[in-house]
Amino acid sequence: METYYKSQHLADFPKISESSPELGKKFFDYYNAVFADGALTAREKSLIALAVAHAVQCPYCIDAYTQDCQQKGVDLEQMTEAVHVAVAIRGGSSLVHGLQMREHAKKLGM
Amino acid sequence: MRPATLPIRLEELAGELAQDRATARATQSLQRRGVPLASPAEQLRLLKAVLLHTEFDALAGSTLDPSALEIFQVNLGKLCNMTCRHCHVDAGPDRTDAMMDEATLELVIEAIRRTGAHTVDITGGAPELHPRFRDLVQAAIDAGKHVMDRCNLTILLTPRNAGLADWLAERRVEIVASLPHWRRPNTDAQRGDGAFERSIRALRVLNAAGYGKGDPARRLTLVSNPAGAFLGASQSSVEREWREGLMRTFGVSFDRLFVLNNMPIARFLEWLQASGNLESYMERLVNAYNPAAVSGLMCRNTLSVGWDGRLYDCDFNQMLDLEIDLPENGSKGGPHIRDFDEAAWRQRRIVTARHCFGCTAGAGSSCGGQTAQALGPS
Numbered sequence: 001m002e003t004y005y006k007s008q009h010l011a012d013f014p015k016i017s018e019s020s021p022e023l024g025k026k027f028f029d030y031y032n033a034v035f036a037d038g039a040l041t042a043r044e045k046s047l048i049a050l051a052v053a054h055a056v057q058c059p060y061c062i063d064a065y066t067q068d069c070q071q072k073g074v075d076l077e078q079m080t081e082a083v084h085v086a087v088a089i090r091g092g093s094s095l096v097h098g099l100q101m102r103e104h105a106k107k108l109g110m
Numbered sequence: 111m112r113p114a115t116l117p118i119r120l121e122e123l124a125g126e127l128a129q130d131r132a133t134a135r136a137t138q139s140l141q142r143r144g145v146p147l148a149s150p151a152e153q154l155r156l157l158k159a160v161l162l163h164t165e166f167d168a169l170a171g172s173t174l175d176p177s178a179l180e181i182f183q184v185n186l187g188k189l190c191n192m193t194c195r196h197c198h199v200d201a202g203p204d205r206t207d208a209m210m211d212e213a214t215l216e217l218v219i220e221a222i223r224r225t226g227a228h229t230v231d232i233t234g235g236a237p238e239l240h241p242r243f244r245d246l247v248q249a250a251i252d253a254g255k256h257v258m259d260r261c262n263l264t265i266l267l268t269p270r271n272a273g274l275a276d277w278l279a280e281r282r283v284e285i286v287a288s289l290p291h292w293r294r295p296n297t298d299a300q301r302g303d304g305a306f307e308r309s310i311r312a313l314r315v316l317n318a319a320g321y322g323k324g325d326p327a328r329r330l331t332l333v334s335n336p337a338g339a340f341l342g343a344s345q346s347s348v349e350r351e352w353r354e355g356l357m358r359t360f361g362v363s364f365d366r367l368f369v370l371n372n373m374p375i376a377r378f379l380e381w382l383q384a385s386g387n388l389e390s391y392m393e394r395l396v397n398a399y400n401p402a403a404v405s406g407l408m409c410r411n412t413l414s415v416g417w418d419g420r421l422y423d424c425d426f427n428q429m430l431d432l433e434i435d436l437p438e439n440g441s442k443g444g445p446h447i448r449d450f451d452e453a454a455w456r457q458r459r460i461v462t463a464r465h466c467f468g469c470t471a472g473a474g475s476s477c478g479g480q481t482a483q484a485l486g487p488s
Contacts (some may be wrong), residue, residue: 041347072337073343073351075295 008059043072049087050079120189120206123239126201126270127191131428133264134302136195139188139202140377147380148200150431156383157204157374157464160392166466173404174460179452180411182227182255183477184218185425186240187212187417189267194288194301196335196374198429200236209235214240214419217447221247226452227413231286231477233260234426238271247283257283260333260477263312275319278296282327284366285316286477289332293359296337313362322364330363333479335370339387341398341472342369345480368479371395373426395467403474406481409460413450421445423460425477426468435459 017024035045046068053061069079140148147153187209190201195424210218222230230250237243237259250257259278266275276283289309290300297306313330316322321329332352335343346367349367372378374392382388409423423445433444437457474481 041345043347043351067340069338070338071343073291073334073336073348075291075293075337077293077295080325 007063009026010063043069043074046072047074047078047082052084053056054083055086055090113290120209120241121427122234123189123241123283124203124206126268127189127239130191130268131201132267132304132308133191134298134305134308135193135203136300136302137377139193139204140200140380141207142202147376147383150429152400153379154430154463156379156388157392160389162392162396162464164396166462166464166470169399170401170404170466170470171462174402174407174462175410176456178456178458179225179227180223181229181231181408181413181477183223183231183233183412183414183425184210184237184246185414185416185428186237186243186246188232189239190233190262191239191268192236192262192301192305194262194305194377195381196300196337196372196378197289198373198378198426199235200333200376200429205235208244208417210240210417210419211241214447215246215416217419218415219246221415221447221450222250222255223253224452225413228256229258231257231258231412233259236262238265238274242391244277247278247281249392251281251283253473257281258286259283261285263285263309266312266315275321276313279319279321279328284329284331285321286331286333287313287316288311288335289404290334290337292334292355300335300337301327310360310362313356313360313364317362322362323367324365329365331366332364333367333368333370335372339382339385339391341394342371342475342480344473345369347424356420366479369473369475370477370479371471371475373465375426375429375465392434392435392464392467395471399467399472400470400472400474403470403472403481405477406474406476407469408476408478408481411471412477413455415447419447421447421450423458426463426465430463430465432461434462435461441467 006056014024017028035042046065049061050065050069053065064088066079147156186448188205189203189209190202190205191203193202230244232243239423240246247257247259259292265271267380267414290297293308297309298304313322316330317353320328322328334342334348345367348369352367353363356364374382374388379388407428412424414422414424414428416422416428421434422432423434427433435458436445436454438454469481
């Protein structure tokens with residue numbers, strides 16, 4: 001492979017079912033059900049997906065959910081705030097582990 | 111019906127618009143820039159050159175037939191105080207070349223008195239800029255019609271139109287107002303910096319005149335379209351967000367929301383091409399073709415009258431110079447409002463081309479909003 005990531009992979013995603021149709025069907029049925037309007041609106045779910053896409057740094061998901069958010073009337077300011085939520089959680093997650101560091105340090109230090 | 115005052119001269123109007131520094135403008139008209147895409151023939155050529163795997167008639171041709179005439183739509187001309195980036199009319203403050211003259215306006219009023227259509231839908235440009243706008247509204251009201259004013263909002267803040275909102279409210283005219291989004295960024299991206307702030311001010315003027323508060327005689331309909339190469343959001347799902355957002359943030363209210371798709375015509379077509387989105391947008395429209403949207407298409411029940419009196423199936427066909435196709439229209443030249451015959455009109459074949467995919471994509475798109483939900487005009 002020349003590159004690991006190709007934008008065509010996004011359109012080809014359903015092909016993953018070819019080698020395992022039953023599991024593929026279960027996954028995509030579940031996936032579609034997750035994103036339907038429910039207790040949360042499809043728009044709210046799309047924004048969550050956009051934030052998670054940045055947390056897991058998935059270029060396919062970033063492409064897909066930027067488009068999906070725009071289509072659902074979300075503007076750039078709103079999408080950027082969603083990304084900052086992912087950033088805050090990632091950063092906070094690192095920082096809060098600092099408390100573990102402090103416990104180790106206190107135990108061994110004088 | 112004679113005007114109470116002499117009509118304002120168009121040059122005088124254009125002068126006022128040229129001096130107007132308060133109104134936002136995103137670009138200039140194609141015509142003013144003298145670019146090839148100013149020509150409808152060039153626009154059709156560009157659309158035809160896109161590689162698509164099917165054509166509109168192959169999908170919708172057999173199911174698209176005329177229904178009874180309900181909407182009599184009049185385009186008063188292309189003069190506008192704004193120049194939005196997505197405009198399918200190529201309207202702007204320079205477009206005094208395409209404005210309905212007195213004689214044509216009289217023919218239109220005569221036709222409105224005769225027509226069985228229940229609604230007169232007035233559009234432009236900014237139709238309120240036409241010197242005889244109020245005469246046309248009054249004539250349609252006197253003929254017992256429901257009147258819709260397709261308003262860009264900011265025009266209500268110009269000195270000449272102070273008091274217009276109250277005047278329209280007294281006559282129960284429905285305001286159908288363009289607002290791309292309920293927040294600033296996408297609105298200003300499409301309409302120019304500062305357009306959003308002035309739109310909100312105009313909505314406050316309308317609310318003060320009694321519009322947008324649930325009174326069917328003072329109905330305020332907002333029309334949103336996407337700020338980019340994607341389809342409109344689902345009308346029902348975004349309406350609540352808009353209602354809450356506009357009230358919470360700006361204290362303004364409205365009665366209903368229409369979400370339209372952008373048509374690949376005029377300035378939006380230019381933008382699609384320049385931004386490298388033309389092929390993918392057309393493909394997106396075709397892939398989102400929704401057969402359920404066809405029965406609600408405006409071209410079935412609408413007569414669209416151009417500024418020069420010529421007749422079309424819709425405002426989009428009007429901008430592409432695609433005139434109505436009457437069964438016997440041999441020697442008369444183009445179909446014109448002076449010859450309008452409703453029975454013959456019912457026999458026409460609706461004229462389509464590739465831009466029509468814009469109206470059948472997703473939930474559908476028409477001057478009356480998303481068509482798959484079968485929204486009535488009033």
